[in-house]
Amino acid sequence: MILFDVNDLTPSNEQYLTSVPPVNTVPAKHSAVKLALALSLIPTINLAFAAPAAPTTTTTPISSNTDVDNHPLPIDAMRRFVDVYEKVRQNYVEPVNDDMLFDNALSGLLNKLDPYSDYLDAKTYDAIVDFTDGEIGQTGLSISPVNNPETTDQTTPVGTQSAPQWQITAVPKGSPAAKAGVQVGDILLKIEGKSVKTLTQSDIEQQLRGPRNSAVRLSVMQPGRHARDIRVLLAIPEDNAVKTFIQPNGLAVLQLRAFQTQTGEQISEFLDPLFKSGKLKGIVLDLRDNPGGLLTSAIEVANYFLNDGLIVYTQGRGEPEKYYRVVTAERYPAIPVSILINHYSASAAEVLTAALRDHQRATVFGVTSYGKGSVQKIWPIGQGRAIKMTVSRYFTPNGRMIEGTGIDPDVMIPEAESKPIKSTGDIIDPKDIALQQVITTLATSLKLNALPDGSKKADTKASEPAKPLPKLVPTNMANGKTMSLTGAPKTRSSNTQPVTENVE
Secondary structure, three states: OOOOOEOOOOHHHHHHEEEOOOOEOOOOOHHHHHHHHHHHOOOOOOOOOOOOOOOOOEOOOOOOOHHHHHOOOOHHHHHHHHHHHHHHHHHOOOOOOHHHHHHHHHHHHHHOOOOOOEEEOHHHHHHHHHHOOOOEEEOOOEEEEEOOOOOOEEEEOOEEEEOOEEEEEEOOOOOHHHHHOOOOOOEEEEEOOEEOOOOOHHHHHHHOEEEOOOEEEEEEEOOOOOOEEEEEEOEOOOOOOEEEEEOOOOEEEEEEOOEOOOHHHHHHHHHHHHHHHOOOOEEEEEOOOOOOEOHHHHHHHHHHHOOOOEEEEEEOOOOOOEEEEOOOOOOOOOOOEEEEEOOOOOOHHHHHHHHHHHOOOEEEEEOOOOOOOEEEEEEEEEOOEEEEEEEEEEEOOOOOEOOOOOOOOOEEOHHHHOOOOOOEOOEOOOOOHHHHHHHHHHHHHOOOOOOOOOOOOOOOOOOOOOOOOOOOOOOOOOOOOOOOOOOOOOOOOOOOOOOEEOEO
């Protein structure tokens, strides 16, 4: 189960966006015409295709592959595909309808490109459209590792270690997992058909989240019994994605678990009264395990802490370069900011972190983030289906690519790699070593009287306030021209133009 990260370009986001206009144009239906001609030459099977509408213009590629762009379609390869298709259709052990065969072929065409491109069936497409409202669904179950004498050493991303079994330890009454028949004591074997033996707990929990009303397929078993497959329909968790705390010393701690529609408003509702009263001395943004969400929301939050300049920009082979800029006055000027990230801080969380760090507005603590910095578009292709494909990548204000590299912290805290501890009430859990260290460091630098536990006083000098970066203007920026964009629809459409951007 992949967590969909929807960085949409809704009308509310237009105010932040400027773009380089197209430099040249190409015939809109060039590829579609070649495809139709090529298919018309294949006599093996009579197929009817409707060519999708294409954008009327494209930009100059940032790295053009002329061999791919101008080479004729491979007729021999297409003949092989049709030949294999016909053999499967006629000889597979069970009858398979044409829709399933084509769905499988389209899925393979896209999902081998990168982890984010994919073919979307009607249910998945509906779920992503729902997710443009920022609604993250979960199963509700909890897992813990258990000893298993039959397991052998496994090679994992962090070295060779004993592979645990993952046991389901809690299934709250009324949760999606409970409704689907998951039981406490079940051993979790697979998620979407893939073994969980070499996955970490955070990896598994990431795969158990996704758009509201989407489904995740689990393979579980009770000890000593046969495995069984269960389909769990994901639902919105009851707890808020923004959890806030105020320390006695005036430090505000905000744990952001996703960037959703109301995230910016929830942050300002908490911070505004503290700032206006003069009680706000510093801000800690805890972005650990934050998989992203709405780019609109991350940009809105970035505006709270910046006066001007670039927040993020995108570049792609056939996409206009898009620049997202600060458009409002800084909401909390002169208030120091610290950010805590871990390996599961991704996408929109990385955009916010990089923007504040590049502008020297925040100090970043933790470990290197996930490195999800690519932009996907969704094109409806009829019958409720769609394709999702990577079209460009994110770059930080200083020109660093996020995809595949992530954001490195200014201060390394290895403990941040562990799962954040869920604090309760108005008190940060003292066992959350990474978060406590960030709070203590910020309090010490500001010479605040009380540390988080209230038992000591800081005795070090406050650090010098960071100097703002000079205004960042890309060399190929086009005079602040604003693009007109259409927001993602709330219902499916038969239109074949891309409707949603950056869906992970």
